[in-house]
Amino acid sequence: MQTLWRFVWPAQDERRYARMLRSSPQFDPAFYIASNPRLRWLFRRAPERHYVLFGEALGLSPNPHFAPRAYLFHNPDLMARGVRPLQHYIEIGKQEARQVLVSPDQRGYDGPPLPPIGATDAPNPRAPVAVVVHLYYHEMWPEFATALRRQHFDFDLYVTLTGTKTDCAPVRQEIEATFPRAKVWALPNHGRDILPFVHLINAGLLTPYRAVCKLHSKKSPHLADGDAWRQTLLAGVLGDPDQTQVRLQTFLDQTQLGIWTADHQLYQGDIWWGPNQPRAETLLDRIGQRNWGANLAFPAGSIYWIKPALLTQIQALKLTAQDFEPEQALVDGTTAHAMERVLGCLAIATGLGIRETHQLDAELAPRPETQS
Secondary structure (H helix, E strand, C coil), X not given: CHHHHHHHCCCHHHHHHHHHHHCCXXXXXXXXXXXXXXXXXXXXXXXXXXXXXXXXXXXXXXXXXXXXXXXXXXXXHHHCCCCCHHHHHHHHHCCCCCCCCCCHHHCCCCCCCCCCCCHHHCCCCCCCEXXXXXECCHHHHHHHHXXXXXXXXXXXXXXXXXXXXXXXXXXXXXXXXXXXXXXXXXXXXXXXXXXXXXXXXXXXXXXXXXXXEEEECCCCCCCCCHHHHHXXXXXXXXXXXXXXXXXXXXHHHXXXXXXXXXXXXXXXXXXXXXXXXXXXXXXXXXXXXXXXXXXXXXXXXXXXXXXXXHHHHHHHCCCCHHHCXXXXXXXXXXXXXXXXXXXXXXXXXXXXXXXXXXXXXXXXXXXXXXXX
């Protein structure tokens, strides 16, 4: 109710800013609405007002060539001043030729090399399944450690950490103290959680497993419920240990399934492409794959269980660090976001189903007896 009240009766400076955007080519209402399919109908009637009141703080883009968080990322002197990014750009920044956004077409990487990893880095003997955790936020390791320690099934643990070896040494010691067989690597901050996962896939580490659980320290600071979203995702795939063990066995036994995700995390419909469809299609073209059906469907949040048949498809894309954009705090429209959707397309194209947790439970529910 407070959100609607603020939208209907914004402050005077907010109304002034919205009027500026209404007459500015820097705000593209059609693009904004298409990129944010969850907007309520009222917000769709005045998208520039939604941007002023909520969207800019969330990092939503007003047009394909501007992202407020990227503008502040490239111009850190503005962050301390508390300016409104798009307003500053319209009034001052454009004349000052301020950097706005590194174009997605300017992908590349000139940072430190990714650590060499090979199939021989796997534990010997292997467990039936693997868990892969990417930690950008090192302080979140205890949350994942707690969830993993509770589980009854046997697994191999792989952890990728963002930072230098020195930066990562303390959390690495924590991980290895709890899971002595864990394999841990420090990687540069590039490609979000997707490139580290792809790096392990390309090394041949993961395809021998019956299934892999992909986790990452998802905070989504641009969302008010970012922590709650991560906790929902984690509980959906690594919840109650008894239930998780049964669900995992069901997932493994059903050869027609490729992905298991938490409840309400299977996003379906073309509205969920946002600005990511061109990049996703370019990646799928690498393997001649365009047969994902009429509607998009993919597991949101990048936390799920996945079968090796799909890992093989990802490996065939031959992704490298050069395929990912420099980090600039974008909340959508990157190769990492495109890959979320690519995964769903690959599942559909190969005939492998995506199931939410409650659907696995339904497979186990006793069927009512039929009377003859």
